[in-house]
Amino acid sequence: MIIMIVKRLINTKALCLLFFLLSVLSGSIHARENSVRWDMNVGVSLLNFGYKEFDDNGVLLDREDGIIPGVLISLERRKRNWGLVGSVSFNTGQVDYDGFSLDGINPPVPYKTRTNEDIVDTVLQVENLIRNSKNRKTILYTGIGYHYWARNIQAGVDDIGRPVSSGFEVYEWKLALIGIKGDVYQKERVRWGANFRISQLIKGL
Numbered sequence: 362m363i364i365m366i367v368k369r370l371i372n373t374k375a376l377c378l379l380f381f382l383l384s385v386l387s388g389s390i391h392a393r394e395n396s397v398r399w400d401m402n403v404g405v406s407l408l409n410f411g412y413k414e415f416d417d418n419g420v421l422l423d424r425e426d427g428i429i430p431g432v433l434i435s436l437e438r439r440k441r442n443w444g445l446v447g448s449v450s451f452n453t454g455q456v457d458y459d460g461f462s463l464d465g466i467n468p469p470v471p472y473k474t475r476t477n478e479d480i481v482d483t484v485l486q487v488e489n490l491i492r493n494s495k496n497r498k499t500i501l502y503t504g505i506g507y508h509y510w511a512r513n514i515q516a517g518v519d520d521i522g523r524p525v526s527s528g529f530e531v532y533e534w535k536l537a538l539i540g541i542k543g544d545v546y547q548k549e550r551v552r553w554g555a556n557f558r559i560s561q562l563i564k565g566l
Contacts, residue, residue, distance in 0.1 A: 400437040405430065408452045410478060414460075423460025425476050425512075430454055444488040446502075452480045462519040472525055474517035481509040486538070499543035506560070509533045536560045 408429040414422045431452030438445045458476045461469035486504025509531075516527040540558025547553070 396440055398439045400439070402433070402435045402437075404433045406433055406450065406452065407431075408480070410452075410456055410480075423458065425456045425458050425478075427454070427456025427478075429456065429478055429480065431480070442490040444490075444500075445485075446488060446504075447485050448483070450480075450482045452478070454478060458514055462523065462525045470519045470521050470523070472517065472519040474515045474525070476515065477511075477513040479509075479511040479513075481507075483507045484538075492543070497544040497547060499541065501541050502558075503539040504537075505563075506536045506538060507533070508536070535563050537563050 408431055410425065410427050410429050412425045414424070416422055429452040431450055433448065433450040435446060435448035437447075455475045455477055458472075458474045460472055462472045484504055484506040486502045488500050488502040490498060491501050492499040510533065512528075512530045512532070514528040514530075517525055519525055538558050538560040540556065542554060542556035542558075545553050545555050
């Protein structure tokens with residue numbers, strides 16, 4: 362599964378562009394160490410995952426709910442008021458599946474199991490610092506991103522004892538985004554921030 366995800370990421374132009382730009386910029390850091398700053402962040406996350414699937418008539422077919430742990434890695438290159446930020450997040454884990462065994466029986470028979478989820482998000486964005494007063498920053502940014510979601514529904518038995526086979530699905534899409542983020546409160550070692558953005562699915566990348 363991890364190998365499949367990595368192959369899909371490598372094949373996306375967004376990630377190739379990210380590595381290309383970062384490799385070019387890394388060559389200039391030694392000549393301008395006083396004006397260029399690099400930051401790398403590694404963190405953990407808990408994704409509150411919720412998904413519902415409906416038929417054409419609006420009837421709920423299945424839902425998935427659960428908490429999925431993950432990791433986040435970001436690399437930032439900043440010079441004066443401009444910055445280039447690349448980030449990759451990976452969440453993997455199991456959630457509860459609550460649906461029906463859809464094999465022609467009317468009404469469908471309830472079916473509960475677990476689903477393995479693998480979710481990858483990559484983003485490359487350009488940022489511009491538009492305000493910096495009293496150590497509070499406001500940043501305008503734009504960029505592109507790629508989302509990958511693998512959904513592996515586990516086999517099991519429905520409520521009347523019939524076996525139900527597993528199911529595997531992959532969803533992926535690319536998006537363009539623009540937004541603004543900044544500090545809204547800061548005191549000693551405590552800082553609160555806000556991030557607002559608009560994203561749009563894109564084709565052709």
